[in-house]
Amino acid sequence: MKETIPRKTVYRLSLYNRCLDPLRERKDETISSEALAELAGVKPTQLRKDLAYCGQFGRRGLGYNIRQLHARLAAVLGHTVPQPVILVGAGNLGSALLRSGGFPREGFEIVAAFDTKPALRQDSPTPVLAMSRLKRFVRDQTIKIAILCIPAAAAQEVCNELVGNGIQAILNFAPLVLKVPEQIIVNNVDLAIELESLSYFIK
Amino acid sequence: MKETIPRKTVYRLSLYNRCLDPLRERKDETISSEALAELAGVKPTQLRKDLAYCGQFGRRGLGYNIRQLHARLAAVLGHTVPQPVILVGAGNLGSALLRSGGFPREGFEIVAAFDTKPALRQDSPTPVLAMSRLKRFVRDQTIKIAILCIPAAAAQEVCNELVGNGIQAILNFAPLVLKVPEQIIVNNVDLAIELESLSYFIK
DNA sequence: AATTGTGAATTGATTCACAGCT
DNA sequence: AGCTGTGAATCAATTCACAATT
DSSP, X not given: OOSXXXXXXXXXXXXXXXXXXXXXXXXXXXXXXXXXXXHHTSOHHHHHHHHHTTOOOOBTTTBEEHHHHHHHHHHHHTOSXXXXXXXXXXXXXXXXXXXXXXXXXXXXXXXXXXXXXXXXXXXXXXXXXXXXXXXXXXXXXTOOEEXXXXXXXXXXXXXXXXXXXXXXXXXXXXXXXXXXXXXXXXXXXXXXXXXXXXXXXXX | OOSOOOHHHHHHHHHHHHHXXXXXXXXXXXXXXXXHHHHHTSOHHHHHHHHHTTOOOOBXXXXXXXXXXXXXXXXXXXXXXXXXXXXXXXXXXXXHHHHOTTSOOTTEEEEEEEESSTTSOOSSSSOEEEGGGHHHHHHHTTOOEEEEOSOXXXXXXXXXXXXXXXXXXXXXXXXSOOOOOTTSEEEEOOHHHHHHHHHTTOO
């Protein structure tokens, strides 16, 4: 277990853990790096290098204990305790994410959503509150993670508010590059660019 | 303009182009690598290296002509001609993507969606067809790009169908790693993992 | 004087090769 | 015999430094 794990590796650790999910209730107690790597679409050596960041508990000649590995990864990734998350912007995408409870796995709970039209959606269990309540909510509940699903024009301003009130990490769906202090971590999911960058590769 | 541009660079080229969008109708004819890099959140040298893949048309001492650069990038990325795209799975996420016409920029058109419950949505201009019509549609219309928004359990099978009928690139929202022949390109957007991998970094 | 374009240097990520356990 | 853990080697991406151009 080293000091700080690179972003890409963290991403893959999370991926490995999801690949383990369905295996947990199978007969096999263990899985080899080769088999798990196959599921995750990476090379076995890379998997082993990645896991090395989490300390060693594979057994040579046998592989990894599935349950143990799953628990260890969850611990390293830091969601043994459920993490409260807020969602800002309950438009098309935002409300789809809210409804599809399928979005989060264990370890996360979207505790509230915020929108300029708070009355909008009553079809999800999560309350949709007015934007005016955002700042205080984040501060009072010490929310650390936010999902941003608002138009680009409003995004930087809302982002600043979030950061000013203690948000540490943002999953950003707004199509722009947010300016944040360097200790804040942003994951951008830019659907238009993902699509657009495919077209270069087609023949 | 080299043979084949790395994926990461293609992604950034697409990003640069979006940053240019709003600048096109401004007074300034040109922009420097420094200014554009700032907008895109990268270093100026990286921007210049990336642009070098598209041939040279910056003017030393001046910068890049905004219009020209935008046109050049669009050409390199391959969407001077609108590209027809299909969407498979009109559930929460899929139908949000359909409705938010905001998803695509110029150069793309979602020409049809497919779902096991085709009657489902009439609130979008795009027809939602039965899954049984998928294969033939892809083949007959020679669709090359698909967006996959279906549950993990069904994804690999549908993916095989798509690939078997000529799809060359997939934007995959299903939470699993698709197995595809190597010439097929897949961009995975895994929302749960994006969220999950944030939590490692919060204090 | 400003700013691009790029070879060289550096940094980072991946893969290899094999020693070391079980 | 099988499979992990890891230093060394390779490969890829980024950044530097500066010559070339307007």
